[in-house]
Amino acid sequence: MSQPIEETEPREIAEFRREVRAWIEANRPGDPGFKLPQSFLEVESDRQFEFLRAWQRKLYEAGYLGLDWPAEYGGHGREGLQRIVSQEMARARTPFMVNTIGLQWAGPTILVYGSDAQKQRMLKPILSAEEIWCQGFSEPGAGSDLASVQTRAERAGDGWTVTGHKVWTTLAQHAKWMILLARTDPDVGKYDGLSYFLFPMDAAGVTVQPLVKMSGEGGFNQVIFDASPMPGDALLGELGQGWQVAMTTLTHERGAADGSGGGSLGASEGVRQVADLATRVRRHGRPAAADPAMRERLADLWIREEALRLASLRARVPGLNPERPLALRLMNKLVFSEFAQDLADVACELEGPAATLWLGDPNAPDRAEWPRAYMNSFGMTIGGGTSEIQRNILGERVLDLPKGK
Amino acid sequence: MSTRTTDLPRDFGFGEDHELLRDSARRFLEERCPVGEVRRVAEEAGGFDPALWKEVAELGWTGLVIPEVHGGAGLGALHLALLLEEMGRHLVPVPLLGATLAARAILVAGDAAQQARWLPGLASGELRATLAWLEADGAFEPDELSARAEPDNDGWRLSGTKAFVPGASWAELVVAPFRQADGALALFCIDLSAPGVNVAAEVGVDPTRPTGRIAFEDARVPADARLATSDESACRQVLDWGFTALAAEMVGGAEAALQLTAAYARERIQFGRPIGSFQAVKHPLVDAMIGVESARTLAYAAAAALDHAPAEAEVPARMAKAAAGDAFSFVARKSVQLHGGYGFTWDCDAQLYFKRCLWLRAVLGDAAHHRRHLAGALLGPGE
Numbered sequence: 080m081s082q083p084i085e086e087t088e089p090r091e092i093a094e095f096r097r098e099v100r101a102w103i104e105a106n107r108p109g110d111p112g113f114k115l116p117q118s119f120l121e122v123e124s125d126r127q128f129e130f131l132r133a134w135q136r137k138l139y140e141a142g143y144l145g146l147d148w149p150a151e152y153g154g155h156g157r158e159g160l161q162r163i164v165s166q167e168m169a170r171a172r173t174p175f176m177v178n179t180i181g182l183q184w185a186g187p188t189i190l191v192y193g194s195d196a197q198k199q200r201m202l203k204p205i206l207s208a209e210e211i212w213c214q215g216f217s218e219p220g221a222g223s224d225l226a227s228v229q230t231r232a233e234r235a236g237d238g239w240t241v242t243g244h245k246v247w248t249t250l251a252q253h254a255k256w257m258i259l260l261a262r263t264d265p266d267v268g269k270y271d272g273l274s275y276f277l278f279p280m281d282a283a284g285v286t287v288q289p290l291v292k293m294s295g296e297g298g299f300n301q302v303i304f305d306a307s308p309m310p311g312d313a314l315l316g317e318l319g320q321g322w323q324v325a326m327t328t329l330t331h332e333r334g335a336a337d338g339s340g341g342g343s344l345g346a347s348e349g350v351r352q353v354a355d356l357a358t359r360v361r362r363h364g365r366p367a368a369a370d371p372a373m374r375e376r377l378a379d380l381w382i383r384e385e386a387l388r389l390a391s392l393r394a395r396v397p398g399l400n401p402e403r404p405l406a407l408r409l410m411n412k413l414v415f416s417e418f419a420q421d422l423a424d425v426a427c428e429l430e431g432p433a434a435t436l437w438l439g440d441p442n443a444p445d446r447a448e449w450p451r452a453y454m455n456s457f458g459m460t461i462g463g464g465t466s467e468i469q470r471n472i473l474g475e476r477v478l479d480l481p482k483g484k
Numbered sequence: 485m486s487t488r489t490t491d492l493p494r495d496f497g498f499g500e501d502h503e504l505l506r507d508s509a510r511r512f513l514e515e516r517c518p519v520g521e522v523r524r525v526a527e528e529a530g531g532f533d534p535a536l537w538k539e540v541a542e543l544g545w546t547g548l549v550i551p552e553v554h555g556g557a558g559l560g561a562l563h564l565a566l567l568l569e570e571m572g573r574h575l576v577p578v579p580l581l582g583a584t585l586a587a588r589a590i591l592v593a594g595d596a597a598q599q600a601r602w603l604p605g606l607a608s609g610e611l612r613a614t615l616a617w618l619e620a621d622g623a624f625e626p627d628e629l630s631a632r633a634e635p636d637n638d639g640w641r642l643s644g645t646k647a648f649v650p651g652a653s654w655a656e657l658v659v660a661p662f663r664q665a666d667g668a669l670a671l672f673c674i675d676l677s678a679p680g681v682n683v684a685a686e687v688g689v690d691p692t693r694p695t696g697r698i699a700f701e702d703a704r705v706p707a708d709a710r711l712a713t714s715d716e717s718a719c720r721q722v723l724d725w726g727f728t729a730l731a732a733e734m735v736g737g738a739e740a741a742l743q744l745t746a747a748y749a750r751e752r753i754q755f756g757r758p759i760g761s762f763q764a765v766k767h768p769l770v771d772a773m774i775g776v777e778s779a780r781t782l783a784y785a786a787a788a789a790l791d792h793a794p795a796e797a798e799v800p801a802r803m804a805k806a807a808a809g810d811a812f813s814f815v816a817r818k819s820v821q822l823h824g825g826y827g828f829t830w831d832c833d834a835q836l837y838f839k840r841c842l843w844l845r846a847v848l849g850d851a852a853h854h855r856r857h858l859a860g861a862l863l864g865p866g867e
C-alpha cells in the first residue's frame with residue numbers, strides 16, 4: 080500500500096532520487112550474520128561498529144553524504160539533496176549512519192561557529208566516518224537543567240585542562256572527538272560561564288565507562304575527566320558563548336534546522352510496517368487487523384504520521400505559517416518521538432505475549448524488534464531535552480507563556 | 485477508498501493570491517466581526533446578519549469557488565480552506581459554509597443548464613441555498629442514507645427527513661441526496677416552497693449557527709430538480725469538500741480558542757504569578773497547539789489534494805476532519821477548564837467556541853467514524 084499523497088518533485092530531484100535508489104539497491108550491505116543495533120544509540124561491539132563504519136564510508140565515497148555541505152570542506156555543495164538520500168535509505172531500510180552525532184549535531188554546529196581551520200580539520204573525517212564524534216553535555220547533576228553543568232575547563236598555558244563527569248555519552252567508546260560543554264568561569268551567571276569545546280578523546284586522564292540500558296544493550300557511557308589537557312584551538316565560538324553554541328547543537332539534535340550532514344535515526348517504515356504486522360499476527364483466533372480497537376489506534380497513528388510528514392513540507396512555505404513560524408520545527412522532536420514510542424507500543428500489543436520474548440529465543444518475532452524499539456524509544460523522548468522540557472520550550476517560545484520559577 | 489500515490493505540490497500550491505485573500509479576510513473580519521458583534525447577532529437577530537451577508541457577497545466570498553463563467557471567482561479549495569479558517573476564528577454569523585457546499589454539489593452533479601440556472605445567483609449571494617445532507621440519526625455516508633426519491637409523473641416524489649441543516653430557515657433552496665428505487669443515490673436541488681416540504685428551525689446549543697430540520701412528505705419536485713450527472717462518485721466528491729471545509733473551519737475556531745486561553749494564562753495571576761507559568765496549565769496548552777498545528781497541516785493538505793488530485797482526496801480529507809475534530813474538542817474543553825470559574829459563565833467567550841465545536845465535530849462524521857474508514861484503507865475490511 081502506497082502513501083496517500085506524495086509531493087511532486089522537480090525533474091532533477093526525481094532523477095537524483097532514482098539514481099540514489101538504484102545505487103542503494105546495488106550496494107546496500109547484506110545480512111552481517113549478527114545482531115545490528117536499531118540506531119546509533121545502541122552500538123555495542125567492535126564488529127557492529129566496524130560494519131556500520133564501512134557502510135557510511137561507502138556511502139560517502141559514492142558521493143551521497145555531505146551533499147548539503149560546502150565542497151571545500153569535503154561536502155558537495157548540493158543543498159537540499161541530503162534529505163532525498165535519507166528518505167531513500169529509510170525506504171530501503173538500510174542501516175543508519177554510525178557517525179550521526181558528527182553528521183547531524185557537531186558538523187552543523189562547526190559550520191556555524193567554527194574557524195576556517197576548524198572546518199578544514201574536522202568536517203571531512205566526519206563524513207568519511209574516519210573520526211567518530213560523541214557529545215559531552217549532560218552530567219549526573221545537569222540533565223534537564225543543562226545550564227548547571229559543573230565540568231570545569233581551566234586555562235593551562237596556551238591550552239586548557241578539563242576536570243569533571245559527563246553521562247549518557249553515546250559512542251564515547253569509539254569517538255575520536257567530543258563536543259564538550261564546560262564551565263570556564265564559575266563566578267558569572269550560569270549561562271555566561273559556559274564555553275563549548277571540540278575535545279580530543281585520546282587525551283590523558285579520560286576514562287570511558289560503559290552504562291547498560293534498560294534493554295540490556297550498551298552503547299552509551301559515562302566519561303570522567305581528570306585534569307585532561309586540551310589545546311587552545313579546541314574552543315568553538317567565543318569564550319563564554321557556550322550556551323548559545325550548545326543551543327545551535329540542540330536545535331539540530333531536535334530536528335528543528337536544515338543543513339544536517341545526513342543519516343537517518345531509525346529505519347522503521349512506520350505505520351505501514353505495523354499495519355503489515357497486524358495482518359500477520361492473530362489475536363484471540365482472528366487476525367489482529369480485524370480487532371476494532373487495534374484498527375482505530377492504527378488509523379490514529381497513520382493520521383499522526385501523515386501530519387508529521389506533511390508538516391515537513393508545510394514548514395518550508397512561510398505563507399502557510401504566518402502566525403507561528405517556529406512552531407512546526409520546534410515541535411518536531413516532541414511529536415516525532417512520542418509518535419515513535421506509541422507506534423512501538425502498539426506493535427508490542429499486536430504481538431501479544433510474543434512481545435515478551437527477547438533476543439536469543441527462537442520464537443521471538445523479528446529478533447525482538449518491537450520490544451527493543453519500544454524500550455529504545457525512550458532515548459528519543461528523554462535525550463536531547465525531555466518531552467517535558469520540550470513542552471516548556473514550546474510554551475515559552477511559541478505560545479509566549481511565562482517561565483516557571 | 486484509494487491510497488494510491490498522487491501528486492501534491494510541495495508548497496501545497498500556495499501562492500500570492502492565497503496570501504492576499506487570507507490577509508484581506510482577516511482584516512475585514514477583525515474590523516467587522518468582533519466577538520461582541522457575533523454575540524449581538526446571536527442574541528438579537530437569531531444568529532444571522534443579512535447586512536454582513538451582503539458585504540460578504542460583495543467581497544466575492546459567496547462565489548469564491550464558483551467558476552468565473554457563472555459569475556464566481558473560480559478559485560480553489562485551498563482558497564476556501566484559508567477563508568473558512570478565518571471565518572471559523574470569528575464565528576461569522578452568515579451561512580457561507582452550507583451555501584458553498586451547495587454550489588459545489590451543483591457544479592459536480594449538475595448539467596450545463598442546471599449550473600447556468602443556479603450558480604450565478606449563488607455566486608452573487610442573491611440566491612440563498614444550503615446543503616441538507618445529514619439525516620435525523622446523523623447518517624451521511626452514501627450507503628447509510630435512507631431518504632427516498634420515487635418517479636412521479638414528470639417529476640419526483642421525495643420522502644424522508646434531513647436534519648442539522650445550517651441556514652435551513654434562511655435558505656430558499658437546498659441540495660440534498662436521496663436514494664432512488666434502484667438503490668443509487670442522486671442529488672436534488674429543491675425549492676423549499678415546494679408542496680410537502682416542511683422546514684422547522686432547530687433549537688440549537690450554538691446560537692451563532694442556526695440550523696433546521698427539513699421534512700419531505702411526498703414532496704413533489706420537477707424532473708430537473710434531479711442534478712443530471714449525480715451518482716455516488718459525485719456524492720463522494722461533495723463529501724470530500726465537506727470534510728475539508730469543516731476541518732478548515734474547525735482549525736480556525738480552535739486557533740481562536742487557543743489564543744483566547746493562552747492570553748488568559750499569561751494574564752491571570754494566582755499564587756502571585758501568571759497561571760501560564762505553571763506546567764499544569766502550560767503543557768495542556770502546548771498539546772492544544774500541537775493538535776491545532778497538525779490539524780492545520782492536514783486541512784491544507786486535503787485542500788491541496790482537492791485542487792490538484794481530487795480523485796485521491798478522500799484519505800487526506802478524512803484525516804483532516806478527524807484531526808481537526810479531535811484538536812478542536814481538546815482545545816474547546818481546555819479553554820473552558822483553564823479559565824476556571826469564569827470559564828463556565830455565559831460571559832466568557834470560551835463557551836462560544838465550545839458550542840460551535842459540538843456541531844462541527846459531529847456533522848459529516850466524528851473523528852472515530854473517520855478513523856474507522858481510514859482503517860479500512862490501511863488494513864482492509866474489518867468485521
